[in-house]
Amino acid sequence: MMDRQDIDQIALRLVSLVPPGLAQAQQDLRANFQDVLAQGLRRLDLVTREEFEVQSQVLARTRAKVDELEQRVAELEAVVSARGS
Structure with a gap:
């Protein structure tokens, strides 16, 4: 500000x-x-610069968690698909 x-x-x-x-x-x-x-x-x-930085860090952690979960879902789908074959 x-x-x-x-x-x-x-x-x-x-x-x-x-x-x-x-x-x-x-x-x-x-x-x-x-x-x-x-x-x-x-x-x-x-918002203050400090508030912005905190929210940026929260967003980065959330993005990393979403990426991790997407990868895990893809792995589980591959396992289920392989079992179904």
Whole structure:
């Protein structure tokens, strides 16, 4: 997820787009941009990098188990097929 520093960087980029004649309003705009960006990000259903990594590991273990079970089923089907012949 984006941290406060990332939000500050985006806000600074947005403020840099403000025409020079509005320089006195830049500080207010920066604070407003930061608040709007932070609120918008809080509304998103995001997970932390740590949560993502944990779920990736769970998925990898599950995939390995499914592969193992598929192989075992194929072996058992081969045994049953050989006995039926």
